[in-house]
Amino acid sequence: MSILALNGLRIDYATAIGTVSAVDRGTFVVPRSEIVGLVGESGCGKTTLARAITGVMARNAHVIDGEIIFDGRDLVAATPAERRDVLWRQIAFVPQSAMNALDPVYRVSTQIREVLIDRGRYRRANVPARIDALFRMVGLDPGRQHDYPHQFSGGMRQRVSIALALALNPKLLIADEPVTALDVIVQRQVLDTLRDLQKRLAISILLVTHDISVVAYVCNRVVVMYAGQVVEQGPVAEVLEQPFHPYTMGLTNAFPDLARARDQLVPIPGSPPDLRNPPPGCRFAPRCPFAIDRCRAEDPQLIDVGNGHQASCWRSDAVVEMRSKAKEAATWSPSSL
Ligand SMILES: Nc1ncnc2c1ncn2[C@@H]1O[C@H](COP(=O)(O)OP(=O)(O)O)[C@@H](O)[C@H]1O
Numbered sequence: 001m002s003i004l005a006l007n008g009l010r011i012d013y014a015t016a017i018g019t020v021s022a023v024d025r026g027t028f029v030v031p032r033s034e035i036v037g038l039v040g041e042s043g044c045g046k047t048t049l050a051r052a053i054t055g056v057m058a059r060n061a062h063v064i065d066g067e068i069i070f071d072g073r074d075l076v077a078a079t080p081a082e083r084r085d086v087l088w089r090q091i092a093f094v095p096q097s098a099m100n101a102l103d104p105v106y107r108v109s110t111q112i113r114e115v116l117i118d119r120g121r122y123r124r125a126n127v128p129a130r131i132d133a134l135f136r137m138v139g140l141d142p143g144r145q146h147d148y149p150h151q152f153s154g155g156m157r158q159r160v161s162i163a164l165a166l167a168l169n170p171k172l173l174i175a176d177e178p179v180t181a182l183d184v185i186v187q188r189q190v191l192d193t194l195r196d197l198q199k200r201l202a203i204s205i206l207l208v209t210h211d212i213s214v215v216a217y218v219c220n221r222v223v224v225m226y227a228g229q230v231v232e233q234g235p236v237a238e239v240l241e242q243p244f245h246p247y248t249m250g251l252t253n254a255f256p257d258l259a260r261a262r263d264q265l266v267p268i269p270g271s272p273p274d275l276r277n278p279p280p281g282c283r284f285a286p287r288c289p290f291a292i293d294r295c296r297a298e299d300p301q302l303i304d305v306g307n308g309h310q311a312s313c314w315r316s317d318a319v320v321e322m323r324s325k326a327k328e329a330a331t332w333s334p335s336s337l
């Protein structure tokens with residue numbers, strides 16, 4: 001059984017100018033002891049999904065439908081008290097900016113101690129040893145634990161946030177864009193630490209990122225989102241080398257380190273739809289070089305394509321031809337749409 005399975009999750013935001021359908025098909029699994037990447041362009045609903053799993057959502061966010069099965073029980077149906085009990089002790093969250101996880105006016109040791117005592121009911125006498133161990137675990141010198149957040153570099157602050165999240169031995173760690181603000185060398189170091197922690201602690205990690213090269217570097221599985229919907233998921237090598245969805249094909253062209261060098265990147269033309277009024281049919285159709293009439297009328301569902309790999313595209317019978325054309329820059333020129 002997977003540690004986490006989302007089935008048909010739908011999440012809306014109520015706003016003064018209409019309902020934003022931020023997540024419309026949140027369907028994916030996080031197997032135990034794996035690192036799963038949740039990837040997609042900015043605004044596609046990644047943070048909304050991640051926060052729904054933690055239960056800490058914006059006030060105007062509403063789960064409309066679907067299930068969040070964590071370790072065998074549905075968190076959507078859980079009481080607020082049950083949700084609070086799961087957060088930190090079983091599911092820990094590293095929010096999008098490390099500064100969001102840390103209070104600038106308190107020493108880091110004070111913040112970790114609060115979590116250990118208030119949430120984890122640690123005895124005071126055991127706290128210093130635990131903080132030392134957490135600092136070492138994430139590659140930080142325990143001698144720095146009494147510093148304030150601003151005294152750390154960006155990469156070190158991210159490590160502090162990870163240490164804080166791991167304080168109570170969670171089963172699932174959700175990290176939202178943990179390396180986005182860091183330079184490439186520090187990114188690799190933090191990702192290496194996450195991979196090492198996953199192995200040593202046998203935890204599961206959901207790594208949220210807009211950067212598919214981060215997924216390729218560190219994840220076992222990938223979930224690709226487009227405009228609020230999961231459009232493809234499966235083992236990383238399988239999905240990146242043999243994608244079934246044209247959006248995934250486009251994404252792999254648009255990032256360095258994968259198929260191309262930085263100067264050969266091919267962007268996907270156009271921009272994602274307004275989630276207050278998404279297009280009918282396949283949401284990617286307005287930007288898809290392979291769209292046919294059916295795509296603009298009917299919404300394709302996620303279907304199994306083998307080896308634990310799923311995708312939602314009407315044209316999966318033409319996948320070999322689409323993969324080959326997707327490698328040509330001309331296919332993605334705005335004039336081809
Ligand atoms: N509190 C909110 N109220 C209204 N709309 C929101 C709110 N938070 C996010 N959104 C909208 O929901 C969509 C998904 O946002 P988000 O989950 O932050 O995406 P991502 O993390 O992939 O960038 C976007 O269109 C965003 O503008």
Ligand code: SF4
Binds near residue numbers: 286
């Ligand atoms: S369903 Fe159609 S528009 Fe959507 S990704 Fe597949 S080919 Fe493109």
Ligand SMILES: [Mg+2]
Binds near residue numbers: 046047048096176
């Ligand atoms: Mg986000």
